[in-house]
Every structure is written in C-alpha cells, then in structure tokens.
Amino acid sequence: MEIILENWPMLLGGIGTTIALTVLGYGFALILGTALAVCRVSPIPPLRGAATVYVEIFRNIPLLSLLILIAFGLPDAGLLLPYFWCGVLGLTLSSAAFVCENVRSGINTVPIGHAEAARSIGLGFFGVLRYVVLPQAFRTMISPLVNVFIGTLIGSSLCAAISVAEITYVTQQLNIRTAEAVLLFLVAGVIYLALSLAAASGGIALEKALAPGRRRRPTTTQAMMGAQQA
Amino acid sequence: MPMTDARDTPVPPPDGAAAAVGEPLISVRGVSKLFGDFAALKDIDLDIHRGEVVALIGASGSGKSTLCRCINRLETVSDGVITVDGRPLPEEGRELARLRSEVGMVFQSFNLFPHLRAVENVTLGPMKVRGVPKAEARAEAMELLARVGLQGKEHSLPAQLSGGQQQRVAIARALAMHPKAMLFDEPTSALDPEVIKEVLDVMTELAEAGMTMLVVTHEMGFARHVCDRVVFMDSGEIVESAEPEAFFTAPRSQRAKDFLGKVLAH
Ligand SMILES: Nc1ncnc2c1ncn2[C@@H]1O[C@H](COP(=O)(O)OP(=O)(O)OP(=O)(O)O)[C@@H](O)[C@H]1O
Ligand SMILES: [Mg+2]
Secondary structure: OHHHHHOHHHHHHHHHHHHHHHHHHHHHHHHHHHHHHHHHHOOOHHHHHHHHHHHHHHHHOOHHHHHHHHHHHOOOOOOOOOHHHHHHHHHHHHHHHHHHHHHHHHHHOOOHHHHHHHHHOOOOHHHHHHHHHHHHHHHHHHHHHHHHHHHHHHHHHHHHHHOOOOHHHHHHHHHHHHOOHHHHHHHHHHHHHHHHHHHHHHHHHHHHHOOOOOOOOOOHHHHHHHHHHO | OOOHHHHHOOOOOOOOOOOOOOOOOEEEEEEEEEEOOEEEEEEEEEEEOOOOEEEEEEOOOOOHHHHHHHHOOOOOOOEEEEEEOOEEOOOOOHHHHHHHOOEEEEOOOOOOOOOOOHHHHHHHHHHHOOOOOHHHHHHHHHHHHHHOOOOOOOOOOHHHOOHHHHHHHHHHHHHOOOOOEEEEEOOOOOOOHHHHHHHHHHHHHHHHOOOEEEEEOOOHHHHHHOOOEEEEEEOOEEEEEEOHHHHHHOOOOHHHHHHHHHHHHO
16 A cells, blocks of 8 residues: 555556546547538548548557557658657547548437438538537437546556556556555556546436436336336 | 629519510420339439429339439439439539428428427527527527427427427428429328328418429329319339329329329228
C-alpha cells in the first residue's frame, strides 16, 4: 500500500494523462466519425465509398499497430509529433470508425418516411439530417457511443507502448522499480473501472435528460424480464 | 410581387383565371419508371388542371404511389417529363429541394416528426426552407391547425395524438409551404373507421377552397362525390380517366369493371 501512497502524485499524473488522451481522442473521433457517417449516407457515391474504405481500414487494424505506425512511421515521413499527440491521433482514427458505424446505424433507426416527409416540405440533404434525422437518431446513439467512449478509454492504455505517461505506463514503471505487479495492476484496473462506470452513468443521465416528461416505453429487455417472472 | 414580373409579361393575366383553362398545373408526359427490369409505370400521360381534384384508384401494386412519388421527385423517372406549373423539375439539388415543396404530399403513415410538437411540425418547413421569421410562421401554423380542427392540440407531440389528428397535422404541415397542388397517398388507409371522416372532411373543404389535388384512395364515396375526375390504373398503366359518375356507373374497360366489382362488393 505504501507504494501507492508514496507514488500518488505520479499516479495522479497518469490518471490526468489517461483522461486527456481519452477525452481528446474521443472528442475528435465524434467529429470525424459523424462527418464520415454523413458521407456514408450521402447521395454522392465517391464520398460513400471513401468513408466505407476508411471504416474498414481503421476498424480492422489493431490499435497497438496503429499507434506504433503513427509514432515511428510518421517521423520517417517527415512529421514529428510528440508521443502524446501520436496517441491522440491513433485513438481518434480508430474510434472514429466505430463512431461512424454507430451514427450510421442510429440514422437507420429513423423510419425512411420521416426523411421523405422532410424532403417533401423542401428540406435538402443537410436540412433533413439536421432537423429531422439526427435529433431522432441521437437518443438511440447515446448508449453505443458510451461504448465507444469506454473503448477509447481502455484503448488509451496501449499508448503505454509509445511511452505516453498514462496510467498503464506509470504502473509499468512503478512495477519495474518495486516488482509489485499484482497490487499495482489491480489499482490500475480499479481506476479504469471507476472511469468507465462514471462515463456509463453520465450516458444514462444524458438519455434521461433528453426524454423530459415523456412516458418511457418499456423496453424489450423489460418485457422479457416480466416473462420470466410470470 | 417581384419587380421583374411586370417587365417579363406585358399583360399579366389575372392570377389563375386565364391559366385555368389552358396550361395544366401538373403535366405528366410519357413517363415510365423502372425498378430493375420491372416497369412500375409504363408510358403514363396525365394532366391535372388548376383547381381540379383527381382520384387515383387501382389495385395494390398498380403504381399509384410510384406515380405520386415521381410527381414529387421523391423518385426519379426513367423516361418522360413531368412539369409543375410549366416547369420541368430539375435534377437533384438545392433548387429541386425548394421546388419540391410546391407540391405538398400527405402519406399513408402520416410521417410526422415525432420529436417535434404539432406546431413545430408545421413551422419547420416555412422557417428552414422559406426563411419565414419564427413569430410569423407560428401565427400561420396556429391558423392552419385551427383550420384542420386542432385548436388546443398545437403543443402536443405526435405520440399524444390519434391517427386522425396526426394526419390532419400532416395536412397542415404540407399546406404551410403554400403548395400549388397537394398529393394524398392513401391518407385514410391507416386510420380507424371512426376517424376517417374527420380527415376526409378536411380534404373536402380543401377541394372546395380550390386546391388542386391528386388523391390516391380506396374511399369510393370520396372519389365519387368530391372528385372531378377518376383515374384508374392497372399494372403501371392508366386504363381509364373519366368523370366519377360515368366511371362508377359505366366503366368502359374490363379491368375497371373487375376492380369495381371487387371493391364495391365489400
Ligand atoms: N423501391 C422499389 N423497388 C422495387 N420495386 C418497387 C419499389 N417501389 C415500388 N415497387 C413496385 O412497383 C409496383 C408499384 O408499386 P406502388 O407502391 O406504386 O403500388 P400502389 O399502386 O401504390 O399499391 P398500394 O395500393 O399497395 O399502395 C409494385 O409492384 C411494387 O412492388
Ligand atoms: Mg401505394
């Protein structure tokens, strides 16, 4: 326990870096991923194709490979980024692919008739998306997007491989000095768990806030739980 | 009125009066629509004049919805030309989006925007497409909702309204764009029998007020008593176009006879 107390400032720094990596990577991924999703539903075939290729590439490369390629490949290409920003870039590129797929399937939950009704009153592609489709899709997207957030948080631990001093990296360093692997990684695990749970409960609060005073329809899950009791 | 109007036409005809007999408001010429190799519409010709109310009837799958959707360019045509008020609709783009609102459309499944209140459903188009200021758009929306008999329901969400009420909001939403014509695609088919009348009443009033309308319907009473003309489609073709009385009492084609035999037997 003393190890933890003595090295608390270092751990706190690690937590701060983990949060910074996650929030920045996820924030940029939301923007990039939404833009990609808009491309994927756009009427312009080349845009659709480009977004599809993007998603297939970045969703299928292991994040670790991606981070190492960025950290050690970009300098070869003449672009020297600090390791922290390499981490942010890798997380962004990877998470954007998942954001894109979630936003796209959120868009697909909106009945096609609503989009047609919106077109029939004269709204164009962006108007239909902005005023009719996305506001409806957003509520169904919250929970999958929280999953992407958690994925980004957990993925940020791989930035340890490119020497970004986030929680996992700090834990490894302490372990080298003290050889208390189990204790140290248990603490790190609890920190990740706490951060994930905080994000999940934030998502639930957001879902509730977006349905003010509306009767919440029972979900299929609830119906199935009822069936079990009966 | 834009200044250019006076210069373009030396003697501008009084609105509507001169045009009523001449140019059709909606003109469909030689229109075909293919889905793959399946022809949903085959060489359709149809003129609808200003103020005319046309019933479009026919069996399921005969192409009635497809024709409506082509007129509103929700669907592109494979061949032929459709003009609205003398202008062919342009290819996809901003101009098309705006022009599309010149023809209002009412759908079988209402398609109200569920996250918006009744009045917001009505004001969305005027505010975002025509750039009408909010206060003005709201005032007109309230008037339109009152006109379709929905005073007091302005702030309800679609989920809080009955089917008949939702469909009347949808009619108000289309009217708010000041369309030159209205297309109704089976507006009462999803409704319970007891609320069908409230929607038909609104449509009848609209017809009496001089709106140009194309109505896909299975309500033969409406077709017969409110419409000026009945157009009968079968397998993607217009088989018959006649005055309602003549059509219902003495259909000329065998296909129309068979169809009427089926629907009127119920
Ligand atoms: N998007 C589409 N892709 C392929 N086929 C289609 C499509 N839309 C319509 N069709 C076909 O075109 C034909 C005409 O369809 P349409 O919906 O216009 O018929 P309808 O007269 O409106 O019938 P209903 O009374 O059932 O509404 C049908 O055979 C239908 O299966
Ligand atoms: Mg139909």
